[in-house]
Amino acid sequence: MKIGKNLFPVLTLILILTTGISLTFGKYPVAFPDMIRFFLYKVLNVGYVAPETYHLLGSLFLDIRLPRILAAVLIGASLSVSGAAFQAMFVNPLVSPSLLGVLAGASFGAALGMVFSKSWLTVQVLTFTFGFVAVLISVGIARIHKGDTILLLVLGGVISGALFTSLLSIIKYIADPYNQLPAITQWLMGGLSFVDGRILLAIGIPQVLSIILVILFSGYLNALSMGDEEARALGISVEWIRMLLIFLATLMSALTVVLAGMIGWVGLIIPHIARMLVGPDNKVLIPVCALIGAIYLIIVDDVSRMLFSVEIPIGITTSLIGIPFFAIILRKAKKGWN
């Protein structure tokens, strides 16, 4: 439990280092000292970099690599934070952000956009919208029935997820098999190569805001995970706070799909690792999840880019790295819950 306080500076340092080192990776490798020299010149105007190199490195770092790495940071943090929040809210350590169908809905939206529209913006809007629609359906199903809200929400999520998975199959079936189908399939595997500075800014702001809000609300998560009645007896407006947290988690996760398609497993694995490190107290756990998730996704993206001459979709890499890792730590992770 003591480890928690010292971990923040350590993790922040690791995050900065990972970001820096990852900037040097790529088809056009840059030596680490060269990169330092570039940024010293760029930011502090210290030292000297030849104009030609300066422009080359400028576009390489700032236009290509940095947006991609920042996107990895945002996505990793968002998925981990929403996963941890869901696990506490639903009193179940095996829950992931996809529980209420957000990823299924968003995938359907993306596929729908790719088939019926040429505009990339439409695809993104549809992705985001259907992510929310799927969660609204889950919540709606839970609301029209009386009973154990948590159980009903989980069932609502199963129904909504199944619905959008079948709708996605319909879209795939009617999609043009030469152009659209491969595009949809590749999108669903996830990838950070479409990210540019503009979209990063548009998506990054709401994402960062929701992460901060969830961290601010994290004090309620402990009490929520003791069950509705106890939480309400502690004076918490359970329904209200839960809906707010579901909204924030949905916002974050839907935006990750807009940025980079489907990326699985992060939201399940990272909270477990974080819990092993700092224990279950959500006030510490949630911010730690954000940092570890960010670091993890940068590394996984590096692997995706560097391992073979062709980039591997990041959704595949997260699963391939995450699953064996999870299998190995499962015994230790069990201590983090029961």
Add this chain to the structure above:
Amino acid sequence: MELKPLIRVEGLSFGYTQKIVLNDVNLTIAEGEIVTLLGPNGCGKSTLLKIMLGLLRPARGRVFFSDRDILHVSPKFLAKEIAYVPQIHKSSFPYAVMDIALMGRIPHKTFFFRYSKADMSIAHDALERLSISHLANRAYTEISGGERQLTLIARALAQGAKTFIMDEPASGLDYGNQLRLLDQIIKLSREGYTFIKSTHSPEHALWIADRAVMIKNGAIVSDGKCDDIINDESLFRLYNARVNVLRLNGSLRVCVPETICGCQEFAKSLWMSQDIMEPPGDMMQSKREAVPVKEDHKNAEI
């Protein structure tokens, strides 16, 4: 006792579409009382407790806390006055005992909050009062059932509430921990805390409660001082089980099921000499034919 009324339940009814759970319940609880709700499974005890906590909305009737309708006060206000001590449970996450006690501070915090030094020390004091401060950093899932129950009571203390509502607090505890729990309740009650608890064990009421409220089929069937209303007949009516309420050492009373109590000789020897340790040797054999003996000694004691 001239105590002022703290909680007033008026004409309370509650039910689901098919089933009436509570029907026109009236109850007044005074400050500092220990009130025990007795009744068979499904009689409505838990529902009544939950309505008093504001967790369930009654279909009809109202609950007043210090003359204020609890539906018209904020949940936070109520949480500062009335604390809920649930049955022990296993939480899914191994929160430290201190983390659980700190949850009691939530009603005192603003919307976005971090626990302050003051909260920490209040939570720590609460653990201290129940002599479990050495467990502060232990995981709630790894301590014993009795310790978990004390942790939940510590949370209620940290909440700052003076009224504790406990739903079958002794269930799931071993015998020693049940006794220690009752002991804590007596101690806190002397400090002015009010307890409303449900139990399956009439003896717990006889030992520590001032007052018992018997509930059957959603209605209060009797309400009064434990010594006055807990007897063979009322327990038979309540639980449909034959039990002898025997007097030991003047004031203390125990419940002994008639099937075990056996013959008149045994019941008498227990009642007159207070010699529980040496039951008559033939007690086991004479179990069955002993049913019609209870009248005389029971009348004698009341």
